[in-house]
Amino acid sequence: MSDVLELAGVSLVRGGKTLLDGIDWQVREGERWVVMGPNGAGKTTLLQLAGARLHPTSGVVGILDEVMGAVDVFELRPRIGLASAALAAQVPEQETVLNVVVTASYGVTGRWREEYERLDERRALRLLDTWGVSRFMNRPFGSLSEGERKRVQIARALMADPELLLLDEPFAGLDLAGREDLVRRLSALARDEDAAAMVLVTHHLEEVPPGFTHAMLLREGAVVSAGPIEEVLTEEHLGAAFDLEVGLTRENGRYRAVARQ
Ligand SMILES: Nc1ncnc2c1ncn2[C@@H]1O[C@H](COP(=O)(O)OP(=O)(O)OP(=O)(O)O)[C@@H](O)[C@H]1O
Ligand SMILES: [Mg+2]
Numbered sequence: 001m002s003d004v005l006e007l008a009g010v011s012l013v014r015g016g017k018t019l020l021d022g023i024d025w026q027v028r029e030g031e032r033w034v035v036m037g038p039n040g041a042g043k044t045t046l047l048q049l050a051g052a053r054l055h056p057t058s059g060v061v062g063i064l065d066e067v068m069g070a071v072d073v074f075e076l077r078p079r080i081g082l083a084s085a086a087l088a089a090q091v092p093e094q095e096t097v098l099n100v101v102v103t104a105s106y107g108v109t110g111r112w113r114e115e116y117e118r119l120d121e122r123r124a125l126r127l128l129d130t131w132g133v134s135r136f137m138n139r140p141f142g143s144l145s146e147g148e149r150k151r152v153q154i155a156r157a158l159m160a161d162p163e164l165l166l167l168d169e170p171f172a173g174l175d176l177a178g179r180e181d182l183v184r185r186l187s188a189l190a191r192d193e194d195a196a197a198m199v200l201v202t203h204h205l206e207e208v209p210p211g212f213t214h215a216m217l218l219r220e221g222a223v224v225s226a227g228p229i230e231e232v233l234t235e236e237h238l239g240a241a242f243d244l245e246v247g248l249t250r251e252n253g254r255y256r257a258v259a260r261q
Pocket of ligand 2: 043044045
């Protein structure tokens with residue numbers, strides 16, 4: 001089995017601050033990772049490295065059998081689906097929902113543009129339908145609610161049929177029904193054997209979709225614990241990551257965490 005991500009001794013320093021400190025991490029095909037940790041722990045920074053958006057200050061970042069620094073990132077990026085608030089903020093308000101998704105395939109379909117356009121549109125529509133937002137296809141992206149935007153972003157991230165899917169806080173701003181709906185959809189995706197390897201950054205244990213296989217806990221740029229999800233998501237490890245006495249329960253594959261009083 002080949003490595004989707006292979007980080008060895010990766011550190012990232014910015015503005016004199018060490019954002020990531022000696023990270024070793026392997027993600028293999030078929031694995032579904034959840035990354036958790038306090039605000040400022042370095043989760044988004046880690047995802048940007050994994051998405052070939054940032055270079056490490058030291059160490060080696062391997063992505064889809066390519067090594068950062070020795071590969072054209074513009075060839076690598078279309079193989080990675082990324083959904084994040086930063087990316088969504090770059091979408092012009094007036095861009096239609098269909099276009100937001102279709103344009104994710106530009107650059108990978110090459111010179112037969114016109115022939116591909118219709119195929120691309122059909123694929124984009126199918127993805128919008130899968131994620132329950134096809135009725136918004138002609139609406140400006142800026143007019144959608146937070147939850148609707150989240151689903152459009154995931155459809156966009158899947159448009160180029162990526163080998164690696166990176167989701168940075170897709171649950172942020174969702175109501176209870178929206179959260180539960182997204183948990184269910186991500187759980188189905190996680191259980192699809194043919195789906196890309198996934199890394200999901202999230203803040204709440206309740207948002208961990210059943211079917212996710214691995215977890216990483218980050219604190220101050222360093223790994224507290226990483227590996228199979230049942231071994232990592234424990235009261236002890238969560239307590240160490242969040243500096244809090246944590247009470248953890250698990251029922252039907254769903255986690256729930258509260259502070260011990
Ligand atoms: N250019 C920079 N210079 C200095 N510090 C930076 C820079 N960019 C990010 N940081 C800091 O790096 C730390 C990690 O940021 P990051 O966005 O990766 O955290 P996070 O774990 O995603 O947090 P959150 O849960 O709040 O999204 C933060 O303390 C942030 O302020
Ligand atoms: Mg973040």
